[in-house]
Amino acid sequence: xxxxxxxxxxxxxxxxxxxxxxxxxxxxxxxxxxxxxxxxxxxxxxxxxxxxxxxxxxxxxxxxxxx
Numbered sequence: 772x773x774x775x776x777x778x779x780x781x782x783x784x785x786x787x788x789x790x791x792x793x794x795x796x797x798x799x800x801x802x803x804x805x806x807x808x809x810x811x812x813x814x815x816x817x818x819x820x821x822x823x824x825x826x827x828x829x830x831x832x833x834x835x836x837x838x
Contacts, residue, residue, distance in 0.1 A: 776784050
């Protein structure tokens with residue numbers, strides 16, 4: 772559109788191209804890093820929950836031995 776469009780919509784085409792470039796940059800370099808950080812946090816949280824669950828099971832087993 773920028774190359775083949777008429778001069779009356781040239782400024783609109785430039786704005787559209789700028790938005791496309793910044794949207795692509797945001798999707799590739801910002802959102803991907805944010806997704807990776809959130810995924811690591813989610814995995815860490817799951818590991819902590821597993822540890823808590825294992826500790827609870829061990830406590831129950833220890834309580835059975837004492838009784």
